[in-house]
Amino acid sequence: MKCAIKVFISFSILLSCQKTQDLKTQGDKINQNLQQDLKENLKENRTVKNSIPVANDINFFSEKYSSPFELVIDESNISDHPFQRYLDCADEGYFSIHYIPKSKDDKTFWEKEFYSKIDFNTYNFTKDSPKIKKLIGDDFTNYNIFAVWVKEKFLEKNNGCTVESIYLTKNAKADIFYYNNHTKIWEKLKEGMIVEKLPPYYDSDYFTSEFPNLFSNQKETVEEDQNRAKLNGNWAVDCRNELTTLDINNETGFLSLNSNNAIFINLKVEKAANKNAYNLKYASLASQQAYYKYQLMIVDEEISKEKVIGQLIIKNDGKAELLWTGLYNIKKQKLEFVGKDFLLISENGGRTPVIVERCD
Numbered sequence: 196m197k198c199a200i201k202v203f204i205s206f207s208i209l210l211s212c213q214k215t216q217d218l219k220t221q222g223d224k225i226n227q228n229l230q231q232d233l234k235e236n237l238k239e240n241r242t243v244k245n246s247i248p249v250a251n252d253i254n255f256f257s258e259k260y261s262s263p264f265e266l267v268i269d270e271s272n273i274s275d276h277p278f279q280r281y282l283d284c285a286d287e288g289y290f291s292i293h294y295i296p297k298s299k300d301d302k303t304f305w306e307k308e309f310y311s312k313i314d315f316n317t318y319n320f321t322k323d324s325p326k327i328k329k330l331i332g333d334d335f336t337n338y339n340i341f342a343v344w345v346k347e348k349f350l351e352k353n354n355g356c357t358v359e360s361i362y363l364t365k366n367a368k369a370d371i372f373y374y375n376n377h378t379k380i381w382e383k384l385k386e387g388m389i390v391e392k393l394p395p396y397y398d399s400d401y402f403t404s405e406f407p408n409l410f411s412n413q414k415e416t417v418e419e420d421q422n423r424a425k426l427n428g429n430w431a432v433d434c435r436n437e438l439t440t441l442d443i444n445n446e447t448g449f450l451s452l453n454s455n456n457a458i459f460i461n462l463k464v465e466k467a468a469n470k471n472a473y474n475l476k477y478a479s480l481a482s483q484q485a486y487y488k489y490q491l492m493i494v495d496e497e498i499s500k501e502k503v504i505g506q507l508i509i510k511n512d513g514k515a516e517l518l519w520t521g522l523y524n525i526k527k528q529k530l531e532f533v534g535k536d537f538l539l540i541s542e543n544g545g546r547t548p549v550i551v552e553r554c555d
Contacts, residue, residue, distance in 0.1 A: 255281075255292055255342045255372070255381060263324035264331070266309060268395045269359070275306040275399050277327050283347070284356035290344035291394035295402050297337050297410070302399060339409055340374035341402055342381065343394040363393065373409065422471055425509050426464075430517075432542045434554035439538055441517070441551060443473075443507075449481060451538050452522075455490045458483040463500070471509040476500060477522055491536055499523040507551075517549040 260281045266274050280291040296302040310318075331338060349367035354360040371385040384406060403410050423445060430441040442449040448462030459481040465474045480495045502523040508516045519537055521530035535541040543549045 253287070253290075253344065253381070255290060255344075255374075260287075260290075263321070264327035265320070265395075266305065266323070266327065267320045272396070273310065274395065275302065277305060277331055278395055280358065280395050282356065282358055282361065284350060284352050284361070286347060288345050288347040288350060289361065289394055290342055291397070293341045293343070293397060293399075293402065294331055294335075294338045295341065295399050297339060301337055335374070335376050339402070340376070341384075341397075341406075342372040342374070343369050343390075343397055344372065345369045345390065345394060358395075361393070363390065367391075369394065371405075373406070422509060425513070426473060426507070426515075428553045428555045430507075430515060430551040431554050432539055432549060432551055434552065436542065439542055441507075441539065447478070448475065450475075452493075452532055453491060453536060454538050454541070455487050456484050456492055457486070458491075458493060460493070467506060469508070473507045473509075474503045475505040475507060476502070477504055491531060493522075494526075497524050497526040499525050514550055514552045517551055519547065519549060 262279045262281050264277050264279055266277060268274055268278075276296060277294040278291050280289070281287070282289045296305065345363065345367060349364050349369075351362050351364050352360075367390055368387045369385075369390040370383060371388065372381045373384050374380075375382050427444055428442075430443070431439055438454075439451040440449065441451070443462075443464055446464050448464050450460050450462055452458040452460050461478040461481050463476040463478045465476065466472075467474045477498050477500055480493050480498075483493060485492065499522070503520060504522050505517055505519045508518070510516060517539065519533070519540060521533035521537065523529075524531050535545055539549050539551070540547060
């Protein structure tokens, strides 16, 4: 009888331990699932937060407000710049997005040339939206973008809610926003400004005179953006040789420095004082081998990161001129990787300056 009791007690303990272990395993799985769900939620929240431009009050580029691109405001008024407009008499009110050209040539094109060869009496203006959108481009490089927003409470709707029938109340107010193309954020420039005309009727002169600081040095800004576009890419003495490269992407670059020990370095790329010229500086060692121990090699901390190692000048024919100086060794207090010790000069037959061409 005592043996039976002992067996029963042992069996009960075993079951209890097994049950406890099962519960622990189940709890661990639940905890892991909860942690995974939490990570996914956090990831999703970060993705949404980073993908939507933040606005003070409204995101005018939201799909919710999608509207055609236009130049014709009404039967008797043509805008001197492209615009979009959105009207919602029940909620958001009335706003227009204005694409103000940075250059005089673009301003002249929209104001005088886009519709220069059409018959206004028979032309179908509604078909122009895709063409206007394509000419503006997706990166907005050549435009300052503003939005004029009149809220619903300042709209008179006695004659219905259309862009033709709507008009402003007495002492109507508007908010004006500027789209920062670098931060992708709408910035409020003016709030509660007394207005006497509807949003689409604001011309380029209004914005250039009201916000002159945003248009100062516009020509230089446009030229710099255009030069950056020409600068970015893969450059080489001979594009057929894929083992040597000078790869530039805005403020950074990657360079084949020396072939003996397969040395590649990372670059800093900075605008130089001269037009179309960019200074190259050593940023860090990307990789190197020790094939020849008595040949030149890099010790990262010994190379100056402030000295200019070369200058790249963009030419009118699309090629570039590389004026090479060399890497300055702080410890040895001398330049290294000069002459044919620099791969691109060696590949160019020892001739300087080195003429390179874009390979993409």
